[in-house]
Amino acid sequence: MLNRLTFGPRPGDAEQVRRLGVQKWIDLQLHPERVQENPVLESKLRPLETLKLAMWQIQEKYSPATPGRVIRPPAAQSILTPQQFGRLMNCSVEDRRTLLTPLRPEDRRVVLANVPPQVLEGLPEDWVQEAAKARQAEQEARQKEFRRLMPPLTDLLSPEEVRAAQRGTREEKMALLNSLDPEKRRQVLRVLPSEALSDLPDLRREAMAVRQPQELVNSDLIENKLYRAIYSNRQLEEVLADFWMNHFNVFNGKGQDRVLLTSFERDAIRPHVFGHFKDMLLATARHPAMLFYLDNWQSQAPRDDLPPPPAAAVGALRRPGINENYGRELMELHTMGVDGGYTQADVIAVARAFTGWTIFDLNKYAEFWFNPGMHDRKEKVVLGHRIPAGGGEGDGLEVIDILAHHPSTAKFISKKLAQRFVADDPPQRLVDRMTETFTNTDGDLRAVLQTMFGSPEFLSEGAWRSKLKSPLEVVVGAVRALNADVTDTSVLAQEIASLGQPLYGKVEPTGYPNTGELWANTAGILGRVNFATALTSGQVAGVRADLSRFNFKPPSAVAGELLGMAPSSAMLAAIEKGIQRQEATPSMLVTVVMSSPDFQRR
Template identity: 50%
Template structure:
């Protein structure tokens, strides 16, 4: 098998060369750097070779060992899955699927060390990704000159080294969903929502995340709180804050609690929304009366402290721990996660005061996560499907809107869910008759090179496979793209050769592209 593309690259030749040069410089003589870069740039299509890679792995390994000590010790006792299956499980759940070479890399590093490293994203160099994002052209629809946040989100999911952070960003942007179509200013609020509100807190503390969301113009606008005042109470945000963001609908609150939260939030507003302004507290709009929330008395005569205390109460409420734990377990483990795991996860949430790194560690190192029942049990969301396909082919991030448009066509546009509950975490909702056709068609399009960034030419394995016998091609595709998970029946279908009766219109896929198209459209690729 060919080695994968260097994990630290996003495939922009110049950037890659620069990053590669930096890595080399620490290990090699300057002359070697020059030679390396020259060779590398000359043979732009060929992936970087072992030298700097191994060095990087050595450093990563030491760092991973260090961060591992920040978490409670775990053993793999009780895990049903083989080591190789564990590797695939973490790459499918805590990342958006493996890129070529990822499986070998995680196996070398060790699954638990890889998880610990991913839970410490600041320690992972993502400079090439940041440089790529910085070069995405500004979106003409944004008055603030920012790039389209949908493009940024998809690109980072495809190519960021901080994969678990990106998974968590996707999770939280769905949990704290906002709708791009809400009205004119929303488009201006979205880049900061993704970049400054969700991303920095995605693996931080829940209370900080909740507070950042509560002060974000995007949420204040989406759920109408920016206009809510003592003489014009608007319950919208107050209700969804309880029902969808913290306690959950069965979390034990009443209509009176909804009103108390809405009153506490009066005055939390947006400074000059038409100009895309930031958070502002407007004391004159604030209801200063006494409030009672879930048995807590909030004294009269206060200002912004009212809702800060409300957020404290909600973030530490046991219902919130349970609700967030359940949703995270649904995302990472299965549509019906074992109650014992949800309970342990909620306990970690409470014990650590909502430290999301520790919460996610509890889930990702649990026997339930590495169980037969959970293995390949999740259906990929449209976002996961598209991103994982581009990654499987070793593809590049897309600086245009087209990848985001493909995801939208599959039924779940990024920032495109109108209602505040977000897209469902459970796969049965995604599997409709029409949806599966769109997925099959996506697989065909990707294999035919019609999806930006995902081209068979980028797939390292393709170079030697193009001329290989069909059986070898199928073996490679099943191993690399389907994680070895093809049923004997599926494998037989992939093996079936060209058909002389093929009279369909258009240009039929042939050879390797045909096999890859079948694999991406197969039921096995719909799962993670």
């Protein structure tokens, strides 16, 4: 139970479930507002200031940093006309001489310093030497200017200070940086290697804000996810937030989505995980993160009044047109499923309905905007439903309503939830009952979950440990099982990524699979064992786990505490084999348990 509705049990969680009773505990998790939140979580999230900012505030404060202007060599084109420059690049040696001789020597040096070496062939040797000297001087000037704007650590600090900054203790690093004036502190943090700040998360954040402001936004988002998964008492809410973020996947590496995803999760996903599916569907459809990710912000009706582009421009210029990406993924991935019964004609009609759903000032405000000038005003037919001409923004709203109430959507969403919480191939009878609830309650997701959690299939023996945990679940579950103190999540995020699940890093709109086949490979399983070994030996930076509570306890007791339930006989046999008559240290026991199928499955 705890392994399926949470990211794994912490010490004391199993006792709490037994004390409350399973159904009462589930009901509390279904109503997170009734669960008092963990004050430790609140303290962990407090420094992550980007989580509270509106999109325009994030873009204003965390736009990419520019260190200043770097000297650029004078362009040869500023001395020669485009026609002359083109002739210089392609003419004979004699013509080059004729073209270059009238120039002033300083202008000729500039021109020759900025042309390919083959252009210099056959020219007077003194011209070639002048060009080489000019190139060298320009390169040195650029390097000097760059060094002024981005001075290396050795220019900023004494040798002893460099040692303290790079290899000193936490106290030495803090004392040094606090002794610097604000501008010098920023310069030092900009060039200080990231690994030098691995044990100082606050300074790492400050350095990231100086070097890569947008990366700090992404870092806060990942820290928020991990801290909530590890510390929140409202575990089902966190599991569902992860589920729906994956369902409505947006890749954090695509342009402006790096700064739009914070709002997407906070404003479009989290408020609706226990609400009505249609509301979440609409919130994601209108959000700039989704509009940008699937290119709908550029989708517009073809303009019949525009002449075709000239032949020379074909391939370089594109006429305005409809982009089908969102229309296709909306039906295939977000609502009906690939076998939901739609056709290519429906994809096109849906794409036409969403033309004009765009973004107002992407790089500054990034707000949803319906632009009537981009909209296809003609009649559309979607899944047999006629949408009259002239509906404007309402065309997209009607499509949302059609899809949210389509029978295929009820089946697809119900099965996907059952796959997450019950089995990779969930019983059809359970999916049918969940589908009926979805239909009868207008897509009330809390009601659908209640139907599933109260079903005999969910509580059946066959559903126990039937699913392989994802890398996120394994890593977070291990940290929770040890009740570890986490002061920095960056290494945990790296571990999850190395196991195949970069957080917010799935490029394709499919999201990560809801079933376990992607994770069930030799390299992935070995990586999980290596992580367990590193965690129990104190080798995961930013995570401190006290294993002393396992001292002098028999293997069965250690396994029971980590699993939140009695270990299987196979588990105990595996522990015995793993120990192989060695002294059963807490670290060894915990590693064996966390590497076992009992811990790796839920």
